[in-house]
Amino acid sequence: MIDISFDTLLARVQELLQYDPQAPLIFNSGLFLFLFVGFSSIYLLLRRTTTLRILYVILFSIYFYYKSSGIYFLLLVFVAVTDFLIGHAIVSSGKDKRRKKRLVALSVAINLGMLGYFKYTNFLIDISNQLFGAGFLDFQNIFLPVGISFFVFQSMSYTIDIYRGEIKPLERWIDYMFYLSFFPQLVAGPIVRARDFIPQIRRPLMVTERMFGTGIGFIIIGLVKKAIISDYISLNFVDRIFDEPALYSGFECLMGIYGYALQIYCDFSGYSDMAIGIALLLGFRFPKNFDAPYKSATITEFWRRWHISLSSWLRDYLYISLGGNRKGTLRTYLNLLITMVLGGLWHGAAIRFVLWGALHGVALALHKMWLAICPWAKKSGEEMNIVLRLGGWLFTFNVVCLGWLLFRAEDMQTVEVMLYQIFHNFNSGIIPQFVEGYKAVVALIVLGYGMHFLPAKIDSDLQKKVGGASLWWQVALLVITAWCVMQIKSSDIQPFIYFQF
Amino acid sequence: MPKRPNDYTSRGWQVACTTLLVLLVISFIPPITLGGVELRRASIISDLIDHNAGEEASQTQLAELPEIDVKEFEVDLIEVAQKVAETTATASPMGEATSASWEGIFDEQPSGGDYAANNAQMPAMDSIPLADYSDILPTDSLIISIEEFYEGEGDSPMSQLYEKLLAGKSNVRVAFMGDSFVEGDILTADLRELMQDSFHGLGVGFVPVASPFTGFRQTIKTQSSGWTPYNIMQLKNVPAPYSNDFFVSGWVAQASEGASTRWDMTERRRHLQECRRVRLLFISREESVVSIKLNDGEERTFSFDGDEVVRQIVIEEPSIRSLEMKVIRGAKGFTAIGAEFDDKQGVSIDNLSIRSNNGQAMFRSNPSVNAQINTMRQYDLVVMQYGLNIMQAERTNYSLYAEQVEKMIRYVRSCFPEAAVLVMGVSDRSQKNEQGITPMLSAIDLTEWQRTAARNCGAAFWNTYEAMQRKGGMKEFVNQNWAGKDYTHINYAGGREIARELYYAFLQGAQNYSRAWREKVERQQPIITEPLEGINPLHNDSITLENPLRDSLTHTVVNTEQNAAQ
Structure with a gap:
């Protein structure tokens, strides 16, 4: 026999809905199903009022993020503001290539700086302490905001694509915020490119069979x-x-x-x-x-099938930026290795991820070599x-x-x-x-x-x-x-x- | 506007709503058993409502389940006592003819077994220092104390242990018998380190010569080849006569020609880098020749006649860092029991763990083997850490098991008569259900039954469950990465946490003992206190264990009148 008062129940509901870093909102939880039912009923009511619907989804996404990362949802807003402004500044630079370059570099620096600070500070301190002796630097108590690795990469894809002239900047900031914060992919991907997502934002809402x-x-x-x-x-x-x-x-x-x-x-x-x-x-x-x-x-095929949104991101924005295969054979292998080592590090701040990335980098380079040597490969x-x-x-x-x-x-x-x-x-x-x-x-x-x-x-x-x-x-x-x-x-x-x- | 037939935009909401409603109804279906498969309650609101609150756990099904399989481990304690008596009457405590030392046969140097050392005159009573461990110990209320149930005359066995620890003149040997909870020297590695910090001693204590898990043990490196290891839990698979060779350690290894084992000391804990004495224990039914190589240098061979008795080779050197033994001849009749690494003084703790064991495995060991080894290496304390392999989630009555625990205590006392017995209560454990990870509350009941058994036998008891609870319980142990994801077994880090609590309990016991002793002496006679140079066992300067006699009483003549005046 269940014996529970309304007040207790209410208190428990409040507690469940509050920020709790130990209990992020995950899709396979009962709480998510409840929230999704509530969310989607209003979403349906707003299906014809695009801007209002976008605003509503942004608010829900921010709540979704707040549930696991609390006040750090402001980071998301901050990135959305800076990269939105930088995107416009790049376009308004006209033909001034140096200015464009500086602006895209600023966007990359802001994004990677944030990622570096939140994700890799203690890792670097650990390395320094191993090099210069224990206690050389003190470890910092830094909270790792959920999904930062994903939204930072998404946001960079936007400014870099504008710089490369592949997309035009968005007119409205809320559209950009919507792209960056859309809750289904917010905390664990896939890394959705701006160029894939932007065309869908203001399209009439329609789900086919x-x-x-x-x-x-x-x-x-x-x-x-x-x-x-x-x-x-x-x-x-x-x-x-x-x-x-x-x-x-x-x-x-x-x-x-x-x-x-x-x-x-x-x-x-x-x-x-x-x-x-x-x-x-x-x-x-x-x-x-x-x-x-x-x-x-x-192994080459593996990387076309595994975490495709990340591997293609790394290919397009890191490997190609490093020169890809355009700078000679040796540089190609080196670029592959660098890309995979950094890709490994993206998964977590520890040597073991670097080793994992290095193993894949070496394997990819060896396979490329094998393809070059062996005609039937x-x-x-x-x-x-x-x-x-x-x-x-x-x-x-x-x-x-x-x-x-x-x-x-x-x-x-x-x-x-x-x-x-x-x-x-x-x-x-x-x-x-x-x-x-x-x-x-x-x-x-x-x-x-x-x-x-x-x-x-x-x-x-x-x-x-x-x-x-x-x-x-x-x-x-x-x-x-x-x-x-x-x-x-x-x-x-x-x-x-x-x-x- | 009419909906287009292909428009599924609102379908997602409809499906989600209906799914939620159905799942809400399902949440109120109680757990059922279908075709022998137990189906849990599938509650989507388990975060909000505890469906089990107020429900009494059903004991009906459990009553049908056997609590413990006593028959498989039957033992006649009278027979055990007789065997031990026969053994101790015939076995030579000096180990003559059964032993060999690095320097020669023991009858030339009859210090062989430690029997002589152990029976040497104990330090005079007035040389027990007043122990003060306040620098180390937390306040009394935070210590899980050892509970003593001794009701006999004179000092309790635990008091004798404390006395020996404090006197610091001879070995204090601890047999830590347990199950997979401490396998691989988990917990004991840290307990040993702490105890050796405070009371001296070197080495890891007892280790098997060959077992599938030697690689897991971090505190000594063991490389063995040519052995067939046998485990006491699989007695049916052990051929005669080896099935009769078991010590309470639970492992023996039968040699093939050229079988060898090499041990290297490690630096995984303090006091392990080197030791000063190694004792190899084995049975040589046929004539055999064993070679020993020490520190990758000198090599000697030892010959033995064929006999059923337990043999030992004792190596005493100022610094032993590695040792290799090899059976050169007589492998067929050669059963290796184990090796012990220690010092001639201080604390030595043997990890004698047998996985899947609820304690009863000891009944399958040979009392005569146990008694013979005890003459060579007299135990001062036997710790019994068991219970995980008997605990069931809903069971609260462990009366049959408690009877067996009493039997275990009596068995231990038969084989190791000088040892105090300390029963450790079962450890905390968690289980998974619709509420997530929750404590297995039957640990509280089992603890109580174990305590009762200890009380009935006048043994000592330590509440492991409580010690873990103070640190947040098993769930927190897993969160801290101190325990495995089965929410049952701790790892080395978890072992360190519990070991520290147990160490505090020993220090508190020793401290209280020394205070009580002092009060007793002071009541009986005035004593003149001089600085008690040389008797404080705590020479380690890095550990601030001070003898307050030095500070406060050095120049004072204390007598009962003065005490009364104060």
Whole structure:
């Protein structure tokens, strides 16, 4: 029997709605569903009053941001103001190239300066202390505003594209603020380019059957990936292997790495799938962010399928700005390496991300070299015969997994221990016990990779079917998914299982 | 304006609304079991309403579940006592004929087992310093004290332990028996470091010769080859006669020809970089030859006749940094039990952890092996850290287990009669449900049952659960990265937190003991206090453990009249 007073309930609601850095508003929460229902009802009422609707979405987005980052929503407003003004100043500079250059440099400096301060200050202090002795500099207590890496990159794409003459600046500031703060992509991407988004802002609001079907499909798939597969296998399997790898056999360590490869993919792509799906329901199209990356047969192909909005951003605004492949072979390789190392650092302020980026940079450069030397070498699996493709896939997948090991391990000692266990203490005899003991984990890993390797056509056929289904079918699908998510959320923690005696 | 057939703009809202309504209804469906699968309540409003508030946990299902499998670990304590008595009557405490030392056979130098040292005249009572650890200890109310339930005559076993710690003249040996919670020297690594800071001592204590987890242990580096390790929990898979060779450590390793193990001291904690004594413990059923290489230098070989008894090789050197042992001959009958690394004085703490064990695994060890090892290395304290492998989320009654805990205490006392016994209550643990991560409240019940068992046997008790609660409980341990994501096992960082609390408890116990002792002596006789040079065990200047006798009483003749006047 539930016994709760109205006042208590009200107080609890207030508490839930307030800023709490420990409880950001995430799409796979019950609170988001409540808020989305409320939000979308007014959104619909305002569908014909564009400016009012834009203002309303901005306010909701700011609240969305405030919920996890509090007062730091002002940063978002600040960037929107500066880059909006700089965008106009660039255009009004006419043919004065030096002024234009200075202005775009100012925009980049403001954005990267902010990112650097909030994300990398303590990392640099740590490096200085290691170089000049402990206590050389004191660590600072700096809050990392959620999603800063994403909106800073989005905003830079706007000013750089204006500088390059690829887009015209927006007339109204609220349109720019709308672009930058649009809540579906605000905290975890995809990084939507100004040139892709701007044309959609004032277009009459219209969701087609196809958009709706794809949207619901993306939300369901995203929930399954993020809140079922990723959350379950990380808590019940992957984390514990990475925490104490020496306690586990080589086989378990290898499964831990393959599990992590699936976990990070499901986590990252699942969340951006939900973002894409929600945006579609609101009438906006985002670019595709992940395209079954583990199907890749070369590392170059991997980077065309993995976090596409980031890799294409890095290509267009960093690699090409460094000179791309226009300055000779050696410079091309160097540019690739620099791009990937900085790309690695973008993921987090730690050496392990730098190492991960470096590994990918070297792998990409080697593959480019291989393509140049070997006439029959191919860029992607589709161009290969089945044997080569399989070999390439196996090799690429394991290189990528080696990268994930560097990415996830707390320190180099963990990396060493895991590799040692895999190569010296594999213990394949425990496989049957492993499957028996980790039934749910194994089932979810099989489901995750199974979904991943489904032909793309099945995916799009399913989306069509979902879009065309009746309202009740669509509700039933969502309810079943949400129910599974809640079962997983409240499921028992799998106890540690020790196979080695 | 009529809606175009392809316009789905409002469909998103409709779907979201209906989904929300259906989920709200579902939130009120209680947990059900379908075809043996337990389905939790799927509540979208779990952040707002606690559906379980006020509901009594159902005990009916639990009553049908066995609390503990006693049969699998059956033991006859009378038989144990007899075996121990027979062993101690026949085994030579000096280790003659069973032992070899780096310098020669022990009968030439009968200091072999520490029996002699342990039975040497204890320091005179008036040399116990008045311990004052106020610089280290937090206020009393913040310390989780060791609870003593001793009701016998004379000093309690814990008091004897404190006395020995404070006197600082001889070894104080602790057997820390536990489960996976402390596996890999978690908790004990830090407890040892702190205790050795205060009371001297070097080395990691006992380590197995070969096990699948030696790589996990950070406090000593072990490289072994040519051994087949056996675990006491898998007794069915252990062939005779090795199944009868277990010490309470729970691991033995059977040699193949040329089997070897190399240990390197590490710097993972203070006092571990080197030690002064190593004791190798094994059984040699056939004639065997073992070679020992010390510090990558000198190598010696030792020969043994075939016998069922536990053998030891003791190496004493001013600085031991690495040691390699190799079975050159007689591998077939060679069972390695373990090695011990310590000093001739100070504290030595053995981590004797067996995963998946609720404590009963000790009943499968051989009491005779235990007794023989105890003659060589007399334990002063046995800590029993168990309970995680018996605790169930909803169970509150652990009476059967409590009976087994009492049996464990009696078993330990049979095998290690001089040791005080300290029962550690079960650690905190969390579980996941619709409210997220919540504490497993049965830990409170199990703690109470463990305390009752300790009380019934007159043993000591320490409340691990309370110590963890003071630091925010298991959820906070995971948040701080002190524990694993199973919300059950701590890591080294978490071990350090608990070890510090336990260390405080020992210091507080020693401090209180010294005060009580002093009061007692002062009541009985006037004493003349001179600076007690040389008897303060706390020589480490970096630790501010002062002997207040030096400061306040140095030139004072204290007698009972003066005390009364004050």
